[in-house]
Amino acid sequence: MDKQALRVNEQGHLVLGGVDATRLVQAYGTPLVVYDVAVIRQQIQEFQSALRHSGLRYQISYASKAFAAVAMYQVIDEEGLHADVVSGGELYTALQAGFPASNLSFHGNNKSLAELEMAVENHVGVIVLDNFHEIDLLRRVLLAHKTSCNVMLRLTPGITAHTHRYIQTGQVDSKFGFDVDSGQATRAVQEVLAIPQMTIIGIHAHIGSQIFGVTGFELLVKKLMALSAQWRDQLDFTPGILNLGGGFGIAYTAADDPLTPADFIQHIAMALREAADQHQVALPEIWIEPGRAIVGPAGYNLYSVGSRKDIPNLTPYLSVDGGMGDNIRPALYHAKYAAVLANKMDAPTQETVHLAGKYCESGDVLVDHLALPRSEPGDLIAMLDTGAYGYSMASNYNRNPRPAVIFVEDGLAKVVVRRETYADLVRLDARYE
Numbered sequence: 001m002d003k004q005a006l007r008v009n010e011q012g013h014l015v016l017g018g019v020d021a022t023r024l025v026q027a028y029g030t031p032l033v034v035y036d037v038a039v040i041r042q043q044i045q046e047f048q049s050a051l052r053h054s055g056l057r058y059q060i061s062y063a064s065k066a067f068a069a070v071a072m073y074q075v076i077d078e079e080g081l082h083a084d085v086v087s088g089g090e091l092y093t094a095l096q097a098g099f100p101a102s103n104l105s106f107h108g109n110n111k112s113l114a115e116l117e118m119a120v121e122n123h124v125g126v127i128v129l130d131n132f133h134e135i136d137l138l139r140r141v142l143l144a145h146k147t148s149c150n151v152m153l154r155l156t157p158g159i160t161a162h163t164h165r166y167i168q169t170g171q172v173d174s175k176f177g178f179d180v181d182s183g184q185a186t187r188a189v190q191e192v193l194a195i196p197q198m199t200i201i202g203i204h205a206h207i208g209s210q211i212f213g214v215t216g217f218e219l220l221v222k223k224l225m226a227l228s229a230q231w232r233d234q235l236d237f238t239p240g241i242l243n244l245g246g247g248f249g250i251a252y253t254a255a256d257d258p259l260t261p262a263d264f265i266q267h268i269a270m271a272l273r274e275a276a277d278q279h280q281v282a283l284p285e286i287w288i289e290p291g292r293a294i295v296g297p298a299g300y301n302l303y304s305v306g307s308r309k310d311i312p313n314l315t316p317y318l319s320v321d322g323g324m325g326d327n328i329r330p331a332l333y334h335a336k337y338a339a340v341l342a343n344k345m346d347a348p349t350q351e352t353v354h355l356a357g358k359y360c361e362s363g364d365v366l367v368d369h370l371a372l373p374r375s376e377p378g379d380l381i382a383m384l385d386t387g388a389y390g391y392s393m394a395s396n397y398n399r400n401p402r403p404a405v406i407f408v409e410d411g412l413a414k415v416v417v418r419r420e421t422y423a424d425l426v427r428l429d430a431r432y433e
Ligand SMILES: Cc1ncc(COP(=O)(O)O)c(C=O)c1O
Pocket: 063, 066, 107, 169, 206, 208, 209, 210, 245, 246, 247, 248, 289, 290, 291, 292, 293, 388
């Protein structure tokens, strides 16, 4: 998010979705996770319009691991998108939201028997098979339920995306998917084609997350189209859908310069048409699974300023009332974020601080070297672009309750996940006696 694009009212307060951020914290407290729903819708529409213009047949499936809650699945459904889930818990949440199971894809490198049963019983649209063990498990579930289902095969294309090592997934040395280069993927297709209860509607690959360039996607399209031609010739099978996964990067700081959805899609469409010509393969339908690009720019984490530590000749530590429990990304990936003093947006920048969390870890620093106006306890910090993999990876570390999540739109605020209480923290505990 470009800081210049932030909305500020006459009081110098940050405004989110038409609501003054200081009013949100008066009503709901801090730390607080806020989503500007109009931004979610706008991000979705950018992908939709780019795909519409490409002339391809397409489907957008929101990668709900980026942020999953009943209200979020409702918005995704309202916008007419599919969603992907990676666990029984995400599937359960989507179903509770009334999300149509037929528009869900079920991912995961180690789905349990119970999860596969849940997916089959609820008629999930497509199960994305990840390994040979799972083919066997699913076959048994389908036989036991005397039913059939649509599947995709997740492939490991041997493409190393330019991003943090922890969020690369397309390289050969990966826990996900059937390896293409060694022939594993071809064996998997042969195996599944022989199972009458499974229909392969397409193939899937996801090369990684927070990707800025289009090269990895172009290589992926070329590789999957070459593979489609090879399977057409050898197995008389051509996948009807290429699911290219997600990974579309967003700008967290001024140093980030990602492509727009339109750029990504235009390059993907060009690579696809070229490869279709080259291999004389019919243009497949294209599915994408953006997570971060849909919710990341829509999210804000609001914190109250508390203690401060000044150290001679060193950068001071300014601590807030949240941290790695509500956003582990800085500690886990050295992720960078921008943050502002949300109740003094017009004040001049006066100092550089380390914005520290309250957790009992030296690594719990949300932003290193953050330029801010001079602040005092009780001031309000807004961290920007926190909507993806923030709340969804939140924990109760140090027995801190997880924050509330608020949706704001058209000047109205609504609690969509309530704040945890201390009572919630001991809800699952039992006395030992
Ligand atoms: C299979 C799959 N699809 C989609 C995504 C979403 O990625 P992103 O949030 O980077 O768009 C992921 C996560 O990296 C994933 O593993």
